[in-house]
Amino acid sequence: MILTEDQLQDLLDKSLAAPPVGVEWAVTLEGSIAEGFGNPSSDIDFLLVARCAEEPPTMPSLLFVDGRRVEIRTRSVRQLADQFRAVEQAAARPGRLSEDLLNRCQRLLHSHPLRGHALVEEVKALLPVERFRRITADWWAHRARQSLRQAMALLCLGESDEAVDWARAGLLQTVKSWAAGLGETYLEPKWLPLQLDRTGRTDVRDRYWELEALTPASGDADAAREHLDACLAFAADLGLTGAPRRPERLTVERVAGVTTWQAGARVHVIRGRRDVFALGDDAGAVWRSLVLGRPLPRVLATAAATGVADPGPLLAAFLRYGLVRLAWKGGGTVTPSLPLAAPPGPVTPPPATAQPLLSVHGAAVRGPRAVDLVPLPADRFAAAAMALVWSNVVVENAVEDLTGALRRGQWRVAALTARRAVHAALRGLFSAHGVHPLPLDPDLVRRLDLLPAATRPIGARAGELLRRAVDPAAHGDSLLAELRAFIAQTRAAAGADSFPLSFDSADTWRATLQLGYDWLRIGTHLDAELPIEEARDLLAGHGTQPRPALPRHQAP
Structure with missing residues (x-):
């Protein structure tokens, strides 16, 4: 000492x-x-x-x-x-x-x-010390297998640099297992040089440091493969079992609590009923191609058949975020870990910063290969999305009512209906930015400071429309045109510019119901708050009438 x-x-x-x-x-x-x-x-x-x-x-x-x-x-x-x-x-x-x-x-x-x-x-x-040596050697060997299997998987997925890091981790863990069997059970790796010296096995020591010093060039998949093969061979020489160079033994498996939901073309993956990941078009195509339980090389080949270039890193991101898991046939889930490091488990990336967060067709993403964490808990995400859709249904209903009121000269009815349309459009804008629960209608205009500065002109225009009088002196067509322009401006900012004219025809009503139904499925799964309770009955039936229409001659 x-x-x-x-x-x-x-x-x-x-x-x-x-x-x-x-x-x-x-x-x-x-x-x-x-x-x-x-x-x-x-x-x-x-x-x-x-x-x-x-x-x-x-x-x-x-x-x-x-x-x-x-x-x-x-x-x-x-x-x-x-x-x-x-x-x-x-x-x-x-x-x-x-x-x-x-x-x-x-x-x-x-x-x-x-x-x-x-x-x-x-x-x-x-x-007894001898018993503890065996337990410690087995503990290190288990971790070595996990790290080397992880390296195989990452190399298969084209993540060669990360594969090299895990191969090096597996190499260290293998040598620690071997040394523990000789009595060197001290866990912290920083004293490994002295531990290897004390074993007296200069051949093992020198071979370890030779492999540990190898650093394949970044992105060089062939060099990374050679490095992994050398590490696997050395590990086998030291008696490590369960890590042959056979990536086909790696399978892609389901993770409990991970569910898939699609709204429009956007794929959303919910993890543990809490975290929502929004997938870009390429990421969504790769996700939809997954057939769980298959060997990793076959899963990768199927993903490549979608036409998405280089799908391996996307599969690696799904694994990293705990959306799927890897298993080794006969060896359980692959859970690599390092001593004195963060515990193993799924990564949670920083929340995405896209604004607005939502559109009626799904969460915003940064690009086609995005796997973005939505910065809202899953239930608030679903509630805000349902409120976004429903607010636009209310807008369409209000515009229809306003049109009828103006035709009949019902000026006070028209004034109240126009205000309802403005408030509903603002509710959609707030919902698109993830605000939930919403401010009360009279407070909406004053709470636009919660939203990005780009929405300020919308607030100013909303204030003008809310103060506008409606009477014979104010031409109805002008009011309707101004309101439609405001709605278009607000919807463009809220990702709802393609919202169907809900009450224009049976087809547009069916399209509205489809939008609402996509989000209702998510919201019901998460027990999220509905914008109004009637929405559950209306949308749960996918718009199906409870009773067939009467024959034409019996219609009232």
Whole structure:
């Protein structure tokens, strides 16, 4: 060790001002210094072991003694026994074994007793060192397989640079597994050079550093493939099983809680009933081509048959975001992970910044290959989209009513109906930008400061129309033309410029119902708030009449 016994005892005396009273206790040195590694900057890690009934605090005490940082952790004998028992129970499924738990046990088993040697040795005997070596070697081997399988998948998908990184990770994990079998169970990889030196196997050490130093040029798929093949061969030489160079054993599988919804031509994928991903045209075509359960190379070939160029990176994005998963035949889901890093799991990208967020035909995207996270929870996304569609239905209804009122000279009816059209158009604008719940109608014009500055002219025009009087002196045709121009301006800003003239004919009503039905399916699935309850009955039946029309001669 880099510190003598006397130095360690002196540091302990200065750190442990008040040892436990009335209980049997011991102190042991853990960590890199106890392992024979460390340097002048390394922490001093003391573990105080107490035979006591109560549970000691889990938070360490942090001290600075003689220029060194000292950490003192306290654990009861029962807590330590529970840790060892948990490791044994999880040993059969190394993928479920917590890195933190394994690390705590490793540090204790390789610790250096300073006080109460008999108690320390009693606790260590709860898990024989040889057994722990096998558990740790299996734990590293499991991770090595996952990383190397991930590298195979990424190389297949054309992500050669990322494949090289995972091949290098699998290489390190393979060597850590091999070294653990020889007693080098310390988890943190930074001391691997010293661990390899201590094994005495210069052939393994030199071959590892030779492969680790290889850096294929960025984008060089052939060099990446050669690097992966070399890593796989070396891993097999070290006894790693379950990672042959057979990408056809990788299959693309469904992820629980991921559902697909289409509105118009836009494909939306909802993850866990919370996150909404909007796919561009190319990404949507690749997503729609997926037949889950098939081997990855076959899935890639089917995606390429859609005509989308280079579909591999899109499939890689679906995997990265947890929209699909990879499995190894006979080996379960591929879940690569790294020690002392972020836990494995799906990535959540930054929310997309497109404005407006929604149109009646789906969420906005940045381009044809986009896999964009909508910056709204799924239920608010669906509620806002349904409100966008319904507000435009109300606009069409109001325009129809206004036209009839003007023809009959019903000026006050026309004034109220025109205001209803303006408010409904504004509700659609707010909904397109993801505002939900909406401001009340009288407040809509004043709340346009919630929206981008480009909408300010719409607010000014809306104010003029809301203040406009309707009487014989104000020509009805002029009012109708101005209102239609305002509606067109608002719809263009809200992505609803192609909204059908709902009440113009049976065909336009059918098109309106189709738009509403697409969004209602999503909203019903998510229990999202409907704009009005009648919309559920109207749209759930896809516009089907509850009773057939009467024969012409019986019509009232």
